[in-house]
Amino acid sequence: MNRYIPVTAEDRRRMLGVIGAASVDDLFSGIPVQVRQKKASDLPKALSEPEMLRDLRALSGKNLNADDAICFLGAGVYDHFIPSAVDSIVSRGEFTTSYTPYQPEVAQGTRLRVVVHVGSNCLADAITLAAQAQQLGAVAIAALAPSYYKPRSLETLTRCLGEIAAAAPATPFYFYDIPALTGVDFSMPEFLAHAHGRIPTLAGIKFTNSDLMAYQLCLRFQAGALDIPYGCDEYLLAALALGAKGAVGSSYNFAAPIYQRLFAAFQRGDLAAAREEQFRSVLLIQTLARIGYLGAAKAVMDMLGVPVGPARLPNNNPTAEQLVALRSKLEAMSFFDWIKA
Numbered sequence: 001m002n003r004y005i006p007v008t009a010e011d012r013r014r015m016l017g018v019i020g021a022a023s024v025d026d027l028f029s030g031i032p033v034q035v036r037q038k039k040a041s042d043l044p045k046a047l048s049e050p051e052m053l054r055d056l057r058a059l060s061g062k063n064l065n066a067d068d069a070i071c072f073l074g075a076g077v078y079d080h081f082i083p084s085a086v087d088s089i090v091s092r093g094e095f096t097t098s099y100t101p102y103q104p105e106v107a108q109g110t111r112l113r114v115v116v117h118v119g120s121n122c123l124a125d126a127i128t129l130a131a132q133a134q135q136l137g138a139v140a141i142a143a144l145a146p147s148y149y150k151p152r153s154l155e156t157l158t159r160c161l162g163e164i165a166a167a168a169p170a171t172p173f174y175f176y177d178i179p180a181l182t183g184v185d186f187s188m189p190e191f192l193a194h195a196h197g198r199i200p201t202l203a204g205i206k207f208t209n210s211d212l213m214a215y216q217l218c219l220r221f222q223a224g225a226l227d228i229p230y231g232c233d234e235y236l237l238a239a240l241a242l243g244a245k246g247a248v249g250s251s252y253n254f255a256a257p258i259y260q261r262l263f264a265a266f267q268r269g270d271l272a273a274a275r276e277e278q279f280r281s282v283l284l285i286q287t288l289a290r291i292g293y294l295g296a297a298k299a300v301m302d303m304l305g306v307p308v309g310p311a312r313l314p315n316n317n318p319t320a321e322q323l324v325a326l327r328s329k330l331e332a333m334s335f336f337d338w339i340k341a
Contacts, residue, residue: 012024113139114138114139115138115139115140115141115142115174116129116133116138116140116141116142117141117142117143117144117176118130118133118141118142118143118164118168119142119143119144119145119146119164119176120143120146121146121147121148121149123146123160123163123164126143126164127163127164127167128167129141130143130164130165130167130168130171131167131168133168133171134167134168134169134170134171138168138171139171139172140171140172140173140174140203141164141165141168141171141172141173141174142173142174142175142176142206143161143164143173143174143175143176144176144178144181144182145157145160145161145175145177145182145184146160146182146184147181147182147183147184150182150183150184151184154186154190154191154194154195155194157184157186157191158191158194158195158198158199161173161175161195161199162195162198162199165199165200165201165202168201169200169201170201171201172201172203173199173201173202173203174202174203174204174205174206174227175191175195175202175204175205175206176205176206176208177191177205177206177207177208177209177231178206178208178209178231179209180208180209187214188205188207188209188211188214188215188217188218189214189217189218189221191205192205192218192221192222192226193221196221196222196226202226203226203227204226204227204228204229205218205226205228206229206231206248207228207229207230207231208231208232209231209232210232210235212235212238212239212242215228215230215239215242215244216242216243219242219243219244220243227245227246228244229244229245229246229247229248230244230246230247230248231247231248231249232249233247233249233250233251233252233259233281233285234278234281234282234285236249236259236262236278236281237262237266237274237275237277237278240262240263240266240274241266247259250293250294250297251281251284251285251288251297253297253301254297254300254301254304254306254339255281255284255335255338255339256339257338257339257340258277258280258281258284258338258339259277259281261273261277262274262277262278262281265277280333280338283333284330284333284335284338287326287329287330287333288300288326291318291322291326292311292315292316292317292318294311294315295310295311295315295316295317295318296318296326298310298311298317299317299318299323299326300326300330303327303330304339
């Protein structure tokens with residue numbers, strides 16, 4: 001249903017005619033005159049929609065809400081929240097095959113706030129994806145470094161990313177730094193110094209790197225002006241201790257309660273409990289990595305009732321025997337109890 005459906009005088013006349021009323025006043029004829037309100041209510045004047053939304057946001061701002069609390073989505077949105085639309089979205093083909101020209105379509109027509117990955121080894125494809133993502137309303141875009149013909153300098157990397165970001169000039173841009181997979185391993189503090197100002201929409205870095213010295217320097221760049229979500233799930237506690245405000249990670253999809261408890265324990269100063277949750281994360285990731293992390297992670301999603309399809313080549317998927325063994329190991333370590341909210 002539309003958010004706003006106008007009603008004209010002719011519409012009112014026709015509706016009253018259908019129910020046999022001569023006027024709107026006739027609708028209240030069953031109310032005794034002596035109990036009817038004689039004067040107009042002392043209500044504030046009508047507001048425009050922007051004014052109403054402003055006032056409602058100000059009122060709701062008096063409460064602690066999900067926007068003020070930490071979670072692990074990234075891009076400034078870190079709540080672990082599953083809208084009712086998720087079940088239908090994850091069954092759509094363009095969601096499970098999102099590394100195609102249809103990738104940004106997941107951002108269209110849903111209540112999810114989606115950061116669309118637009119990186120590609122083909123710069124022209126990345127530019128096209130970035131423009132489409134903005135057109136479809138993505139909350140932000142992100143791109144990896146090219147990994148086949150690798151940029152050989154920060155200048156080249158900045159130029160590549162700048163062209164991608166320029167295709168979506170009204171959309172925040174994140175550089176997805178994951179040198180273990182791209183083989184592009186520049187200093188991220190130096191990248192920020194080089195790219196800040198030259199990429200006007202640069203909002204931050206998804207920092208998937210165990211270099212916690214560099215991470216601290218990025219967090220403090222320009223007095224903390226940029227968003228630097230941390231990307232190594234198994235090191236989250238260390239990142240929080242150094243000032244991380246949020247994180248983006250694959251295991252948050254199926255093990256978010258572990259990390260939520262970790263963060264809550266860290267906030268209240270219970271480091272023993274936080275370390276226990278972090279070690280659960282390590283055990284989980286180690287178990288999945290032994291048979292091929294991505295395929296195993298998707299299998300876990302399926303076990304939890306969210307079928308997102310198999311991993312695509314060159315990633316492997318667990319065999320039937322490995323799936324049985326994986327479930328057995330997860331049950332033995334109490335994983336299914338760990339993820340109870």
